[in-house]
Amino acid sequence: MKNQQIEIIFARKPRGVSKRIQSKTWSRWSHVAIIDGDYVIQAIGIPPVKLALVLLGIINNSTKLGGVKKTPLKEFLNSYKETRRAYIYGDIEIARQMIDVVMYDAWGIVGLFLNRRIDCDEKMTCAKMIWLCHSSTRDSFAHRATPQRILEISSDVRHEEVINYV
Numbered sequence: 001m002k003n004q005q006i007e008i009i010f011a012r013k014p015r016g017v018s019k020r021i022q023s024k025t026w027s028r029w030s031h032v033a034i035i036d037g038d039y040v041i042q043a044i045g046i047p048p049v050k051l052a053l054v055l056l057g058i059i060n061n062s063t064k065l066g067g068v069k070k071t072p073l074k075e076f077l078n079s080y081k082e083t084r085r086a087y088i089y090g091d092i093e094i095a096r097q098m099i100d101v102v103m104y105d106a107w108g109i110v111g112l113f114l115n116r117r118i119d120c121d122e123k124m125t126c127a128k129m130i131w132l133c134h135s136s137t138r139d140s141f142a143h144r145a146t147p148q149r150i151l152e153i154s155s156d157v158r159h160e161e162v163i164n165y166v
Contacts, residue, residue: 027148
């Protein structure tokens with residue numbers, strides 16, 4: 001397992017599901033992703049109408065609907081006008097291996113709102129993906145990961161900045 005510094009980015013939108021997630025998790029942020037060069041690795045949610053169809057079993061969940069994706073950083077920043085960067089230690093390869101393979105955890109997001117554990121270990125939400133990459137967190141608690149909890153275990157200082165400061 002590699003233990004290197006990983007740059008992450010928190011984001012939020014001023015309305016909709018973003019506001020509900022912020023309220024439910026007592027966080028300023030509703031989304032978190034990993035910066036990987038000129039891209040971000042993120043777990044993208046399923047659009048609301050299709051999410052309802054997945055939850056009702058009318059359509060099958062798939063990586064085409066939502067899941068771990070690699071998105072150009074510029075496109076990400078255009079989608080979220082308010083962002084904040086931070087750093088964690090961990091293994092970015094874990095997230096890279098999930099790209100276009102791991103589906104979005106539709107039940108996990110419902111469980112967040114119901115205060116119930118009804119998530120699926122093999123599927124991802126944005127915070128769960130970051131949690132699993134972090135080197136100092138227990139995988140068994142990944143289902144409880146939220147952007148706020150990720151913020152609490154992150155640092156605002158890049159490692160090189162600490163070395164240069166000392």
